[in-house]
Amino acid sequence: MIATLLSEAWQAMLSNRLRTFLTALGITIGVAAVVLMVSIGQGTQQKVIGSINSMGANLLIVNSASSRSGGVRSGMGGIPTLTLGDVAAIRELPPTLYASPISTGFVQLVYGPNNWNSYALGVNAEYLELRDWEIEQGRGLSESDINSATRVAVLGQKVVDNLFGDEDPIGQVVRVKNLPFTVIGVLSKKGQSMDGRDQDDSIIVPITTAQRQLLGGPFRSSVSMIMVKAENAEGLNALERQISALLRQRHHIRENAENDFGVTNMTSVAETASEVTGMLSLLLGAIASISLFVGGIGIMNIMLVSVTERTREIGIRMAIGADRRTILTQFLLESIIITVTGGVIGILIGVGLAQVVGQVAAIPVSITAQPIVLAFGVSVAVGVFFGLYPARKASLLRPIEALRYQ
Amino acid sequence: MPPVIQLDALTKDYLTDAGAVAVLKGISLKVAKGEFVAVMGPSGSGKSTLMNILGCLDIPCGGHYLLNATDIGTLPEPELARLRGQVIGFVFQGFNLLPRMSLGNNVALPLVYQRIGKAERLARATDLLGQVGLGHLVASLPTRISGGQQQRVAIARALVTRPSLILADEPTGNLDSHTGREIMELFQRINRDQHITIVLVTHDMSVARYAQRLVYLKDGLLAYDGAVADFHGVEA
Incomplete structure (x- = not known):
């Protein structure tokens, strides 16, 4: 019916x-x-x-905090208070899976007749694994690259496109700030980062090389940021607390004083967003x-x-x-x-x-x-x-x- | 065999602004299977009210109405709907066909409510339209045919459920006298050939003569109940 x-x-x-x-x-x-x-x-x-997820999962970001000089306060990372020693100490904490220092700056790249301005990241050998970022061609940074501060570079896709076109970049020498760097690898595509930057427009170099030869300013031994990956999501909050306690101790911060660093839990940022x-x-x-x-x-x-x-x-x-x-x-x-x-x-x-x-x-x-x-x-x-x-x-x-x- | 219709002291009041008005004041009546009864009376005598109750469209206020020995005063609405669909066939003065539907579908419509399959619905409707002489117009719309033809379709619709009782309310009221005679002959044939009980309201004596029995209502009471041939009017 x-x-x-x-x-x-x-x-x-x-x-x-x-x-x-x-x-x-x-x-x-x-x-x-x-x-x-x-x-x-x-x-x-x-x-x-x-x-946010393109940054990698279970991440903590440690920044240098604002500092106070007289009545003037600088913003986050105003004075780099973090060091490679801090990175090594954080690496020893049990919930840490990877930890990498990051120092950044814009650099001019030249290859043959082409030149290109890109974003340089000084990092250690764990950085790519920490970011879940794959190598498409060649290899990533090794421990010995870091230890001996070699002039090697891993390039993002966009840099390769602009400097090399169809040519194979592996083994070629690019001039970065007029210093010769050997290209050892090419990164896979990653897309935009949270702040809207094109992550494929990057050049990755050893942190030690960056500190001493590329980005070094008045604070040569410091790093602007430390990225830490926890073993799992459950360990993230514990790790956040442990890093705070560790850095307060290492930076000799008195009991009632403010931290000279900040720890951001990217998972909670992702949740809020x-x-x-x-x-x-x-x-x-x-x-x-x-x-x-x-x-x-x-x-x-x-x-x-x-x-x-x-x-x-x-x-x-x-x-x-x-x-x-x-x-x-x-x-x-x-x-x-x-x-x-x-x-x-x-x-x-x-x-x-x-x-x-x-x-x-x-x-x-x-x-x-x-x-x-x-x-x-x-x-x-x-x-x-x-x-x-x-x-x-x-x-x-x-x-x-x-x-x-x- | 029980009578098709049995009324015992049936009453019906209507509430108006002026208070309760008694329209039927105690009607007792039996109609046996196969009878052809004409109901007459002046306007306001209660003919329409009586037909509404007989048709299970309205329920009495007092007394009893037994339809095929079932007291309809005690039945819930879905049962009344079932009786209207299966036991009773209606023929109205204004034909009351659904204008958007083909004649075939109009005739088949009561079968939809009895959950009868499409093929059988159509077969029965076509057969009945043939019986009333309109077999060639199954697919036509009611607005394209004459009043007399529309009333034939309405009669076919009333017959499609094979009812035991047909109630007709002034079925020739909207027709010219020639067409009216044809419709009344059709009623007579249905009554004679299929032994279906017919109760028909009219104000026209020449129409009433097609029936065997006449019931005359006056002021909500029975003023005459007997053979049509013996009826010579009632005193004013």
Whole structure:
């Protein structure tokens, strides 16, 4: 019987094409808005989380803290207080899997007729493993490179493209700040970092070489940052505490004095970022849902008109044997058909718009099944919710009064 | 065999702004299977109310209505709907076909509510449209045919569930006299050939003559109940 009622409901919709179209349009716009907004929200979320995760998992970052000289405070890392000795000591803590110093600076690279400005990272042999960053060609830095401060470099993809083109860079000599460095390896692609920097535009050199020959300023023996990877997520918080205690001891900080360093837990940063962008998704979705709700009210309005218009028809159907439940089902199916049709079209439009927005406006969008399934479910629910009252009203008509209705 | 219709001291009141108005004041009546009864009476005499109760569209306030020995006063709404669909066939003055549906589907509609399969629905509808002389118009819409044809379709619809009782409320009221005669001959044939009980309301004596028995209502009471041929009017 449902099949017959469905086809009847479909006929009823078709007999009032313009009205059905306009009513469904409200739902179409609402669903399209929800799909589009959630896609944008999720795209943003994925982009943020992706760039945090591209740093590697279970990471702690130790920075030199702000220092105070007279009344003037410098920002984080203002005076480098961290040393290679600190790195070695942190490396000895049990939960530490890897630890690497990082010193950075921009350098000019020259190879043959080409030159390029890139971001130099002075690190140790563990850095690439710590970052889950693979070598695509050649090899990474070795312990002996660090110990003897050799002039070797591992290049990012973008540097290779700009200096070498199609040529094989391994074994070639590039001039970095006018010093010759032998290229020993090429990094795999990594993409954007959290601060929006292109990580493929990097050159990796031994920390010792960087300190002594490339980036050394007034604080030659210091490092600007230490990156530490814990063995697992559970050890992360313990490691954070242990590093604080260790560095306070090593830096001779008195009991009530402030740390001269800061420890950032990248997992909690990721969690916060994920929470914030998740909230953004939710907010965008909520705003879009308002239009879906308004569409639902449109359905209810039209269904109420339809019930009034068809009072006599309802009376006839009751006289020839339709019970209340059948009448209820019939009108409910009509509103569900409107919302599902509107919803499916809305999903198509929403997905299409999301793709256009992603390409034209360069806004990150992520089209997943979740908002689509959700939007479909919601449009069925809207049909049931807003169709129920008019359908119930129809089913509760008294047959004789409905038959008398002119 | 119990009578198709048995009314015992049936009453019906309506609440109006002026208070309760008694429309039926105690009607007792039996209609046996295969009878053809015409109900007459001036307007306001309670004919329509009586038909609504007979058709299970309304329930009495007092007394009993036994339809095929079932007291309908005690039945819940879904049961009443089932009786309307299976036991009773309605024919209205205004035909009451659904304008958007083909004649075939209009006739088959009561079978939808009895969960009868599509193929059988269509076969039965086509057969009945053939019986009322409209077999060639199965796919037409009600708006494309004449009033007399529409009433034939309505009669086919009333017959499609093979009911034991047909209730007709002024079935010729909207038709010219020639077409009205054809419709009444159709009723007579159905009554005679299929032994279906027919109760028909009319204000036209020439229509009532197609029935065997006449029930005359006046002020909510039975003023006459007997053979049509013996009826010579009631005193004012």
